[in-house]
Amino acid sequence: MADLRVPSVQHLARNWNQQPTAIARALVQLARNPPHFNYNPLYAAVQDMLVLGVPYDEVEKGIRRIKRENVRQNLLSVLPLIRNHFSDVSPDFYQTVGKRYYPVGRGLMVPFEPPLIYGVGGQLYFPWFSFWRTNPLAKERLALFVTLVDEILMQDPDLETARFEILDFSCPGPKQERTLRVVDARDIIRLDDRRKVEMLECFAEGYFQAVAELRGAPASPRPEERPDSRSPDPDQPGLFD
Known part of the structure; x- marks a missing residue:
């Protein structure tokens, strides 16, 4: 059986859909065709430049040692944007944050692991x-992500005053280069509790449908779902795309 990992809070939001069957399809596809790279070298690059003061040229050389060309070029398309964003930042402190879990429903606990926090002049920053x-997070998916993160941060006295910023490194249009768009989470309207619960219940239903399908068991859709709801959704992004 293909291995279905529990998605993170960010991936939950990005793969949310009005129909649980669409969520299930995306998760099954991911389990059967998992990604073969990650962005961990960029988190290490942030720490090297921001904390250790490693020159940019040295950090870039490290990325260029990555053998797979498509992975190497992907990381190099982001690295200059990271450098420019943090070039004038001199943190008073820098630290990683331990993993937390958010209860989605039906026993499903979704992990949340902030990459880092840092402080400048008494202000705590959480990028x-x-x-x-x-297909970066937008509209209701973005609101869901920010709402959940807000709740998690508010449960930790050390993080509740942090300035939460989303650094979006997506391309603004087809065939365009990546840019950096900094989104202040304070500008995002939060979901009310009723809508949040509805969306989480929908995701949990889709997740367990995916688990059942991967185990070879039938997964029954909700009665209110129409038969044509199983048709592909062109706006539904992959988990790590």
Whole structure:
């Protein structure tokens, strides 16, 4: 059986859909065709430049040692944007944050692991890095993500005053280069509790439908779902695209 990992809070939001069957399809596809790279070298690059003061040229050389060309070029398309954003930042402190879990429903606990926090002049900053090239979080999916993160931060006295920013490194249009768009989470309207619960219940239903399908068991759709709801959704992004 293909392995279905529990998605993170960010991936939950990005793969949310009005129909649980569409969520299930996306998760099954991911389990059967998992990604073969990650952006961890960029998090290490942030720490090297921001904390250790490693020159940019040295950090770039490290990325260029990555053998797979498509992965190497993808990371190099982001690295200068990271350098420019943090070039004038001199943190008083920098630290990583331990993993937390958010209860979605039906026993499903979704992990949340902030990459880092840092402080400048008494202000705590919590940057969230969104490295998707296309289809970044937007509209209700973005509101869901920010709402959940807000709740998690408010449960931690050390993080509740942090300035939450989303660093969006996506391309503004087809065949265009990546840019950096900094989104202040304070500008995002939060979901009310009723809508949040509805969306989480929908995701949990889709997740367990995916688990059942991968185990070879039938997964029954909700009665209110129409038969044609199983048709592909062109706006539904992959988990790590």
